[in-house]
Amino acid sequence: VNDGSIDPFSLVQANLEDARSAGATVLNHCSVTGMTVEGGRVSRVEVRDRRGVLSSAIVPEVVVNAAGSWVSVVAEMAGCHIPMGLDQGSMLVMDGRQCSQVINRMRPPSNGDIAVPNHTSTILGTTSRPAGSPEDTTVAIEDIELLVRETSAMLPSLRNCRAIRTYGGVRPLLGGGGREASRSFAILTDEGAENLLSVAGGKLTTYRLMAEKVADRVCGMLGTGPRCRTHLEPLGPSADGKGSSIPQARLRRKYGRMASSIDTSDARVICSCEQVLRSEVKAVLKAGDALTLADVMRRTRAGMGYCQGFDCSLSVLEVMLEERSVDPLPLLMEFLEERERGFSQAGGDQLRQGLLRQQVLKGVYGLEGKE
Ligand SMILES: Cc1cc2nc3c(=O)[nH]c(=O)nc-3n(C[C@H](O)[C@H](O)[C@H](O)COP(=O)(O)OP(=O)(O)OC[C@H]3O[C@@H](n4cnc5c(N)ncnc54)[C@H](O)[C@@H]3O)c2cc1C
Structure with missing residues (x-):
């Protein structure tokens, strides 16, 4: 059957970059924890930074709830029920x-x-x-x-x-679940919180259309702006693979315009499974919102390959320490534990080898006893 695929990590980054260039503020690692409803409108949205203890509040004109599988949980914060x-x-x-x-x-x-x-x-x-x-x-x-x-x-x-x-x-x-369930989507509103739009259902393949319908509704509610034009404009920088050398062309395919901020004269490889350069990690960290090893992985693929970060995570951490002041041990443990969850369901020899590799790493770097 004819089919296609996309890289979801690059897609998310391209969306964020596009939103930022249109004036959006992006808060990484932040959760909406509550909403205050007054006079049938959401008057305040509580936000908590999951990596710190900071809380803040946003006074919204319109709230878009696009929390995917958590859409009902977030709507419930404003007293709205979405089955x-x-x-x-x-x-x-x-x-x-x-x-x-x-x-x-x-x-x-x-x-x-x-x-x-x-x-x-x-x-x-x-x-x-x-x-x-x-x-x-x-x-x-x-x-x-x-x-x-x-x-x-x-x-x-x-x-x-x-x-x-x-x-x-x-x-x-x-509605219901299962293979037969509809993959259609809907924008849901509630009289109890009339400036809250919840976008529910859909698939990744329909995400741009879902966003278009929501953006047009928001513009209507605010009484501003022309209609959505994202179906006419390519998303983000063009990843055309053009470049004056093979490494530059590869980076341009991977990062689009951001490739120009990567120093290709430093050809040291930091992740051999995915052939990620040290300078790619540096450029991503300079951009500011990559706060954890998993953030760096999602942007560069360092740690996503065959070794699942067991060979490269310390080197990535070293670059992080060069770039900013971080507490390395919790970052490393958080990353390794998450990677471990992904291979722990393997059985037989493969699980045995994975556990041995993990113990060797913990032993060599003195991480024994850390839970
Ligand atoms: C196994 C599987 C296979 C799939 N295959 C396909 C496929 O082949 N084709 C296809 O088109 N679709 C597929 N899908 C569906 C597709 O993945 C989803 O439709 C899509 O990811 C939904 O995107 P989203 O941005 O709406 O939600 P999500 O990707 O779930 O994003 C919602 C975000 O909201 C955040 N969030 C939740 N609560 C809060 C809060 N309180 N505060 C702040 N943020 C919050 C979450 O952390 C999350 O990042 C598949 C899904 C699964 C599970």
Whole structure:
């Protein structure tokens, strides 16, 4: 079946960059923790910085609740009830590009029917079961076995491949859950909080259209602005792969315009799995809102590859310490624990090897006993 894929990490960064260039303020690691409703309108939104203890408040004209699987939780803060179907799905990341294009099984949507080549890996998906909450992302061993069994019927090489990582997510579905549930979306309002718009349902493929409909509604409510034009303009800087040298062309493909801020004369590689340069990490840290090792990983891919950061996280941390004052141990432990969750569901030799590697790292760097 004809299909395509995108890099969700780059897509998010491109959206943020575009929003910033249009005047938006982006607050990384901040949560909405409460809303005050007065006279049928949200008059105050409480925000907490999850990495610090700082709290602040925003006095809004309009509030857009685009919290995905958490849309009901956020709406509830303003006393609005949105019934959503939550559906858990598991994915498996395999080492190496086992196919050169998306392979999708030609049958009605089902479990384990897609293999997507992604950078240095191949992602296998998906499964579907009712989820108890947006946090219910646990991947069962049966999910992993099913994904390998079903996708290897299309790509036999997957049977002998190394699994790098598993992960789960929760689909936000309007109404009920499951494969048959509608993937349509709706913008929901409530008389009790008339300046709150909740955008619920949809898919990633419909996200731009969802944003267009919401942006037009917001402009209508504010009585300003021309209609949305994002369907006419390419998102963010063009990632055209042009450059005066092979490294520059590669960086331009990866980062678009931001590539010009990366010093290509420093060719030291910091992450050998994903061939990330030390200078890429430096440039990302200079941009300001990458506060954790996972933030750096999502922007550069350092730590996302075969070794899952066990070989490069200390080097990335060293660059972080050069760039700013941080407490290194909590950052490292937080990162390694999160990576560990992704491979801990593997079994057999692979799990044994992963645990050995982890203990070696902890022993060499004196992290034993740290929980
Ligand atoms: C296994 C699986 C496979 C999928 N496959 C596909 C596919 O093939 N094609 C496709 O088009 N779609 C697919 N989807 C659906 C797609 O991933 C979602 O529709 C999409 O990610 C929703 O994006 P979003 O930005 O609306 O929500 P999210 O990506 O969930 O983002 C919501 C954000 O809100 C934040 N948030 C929550 N609460 C708060 C709060 N109180 N304060 C501040 N922030 C908050 C969350 O941290 C999160 O970052 C899949 C989903 C899953 C789980």
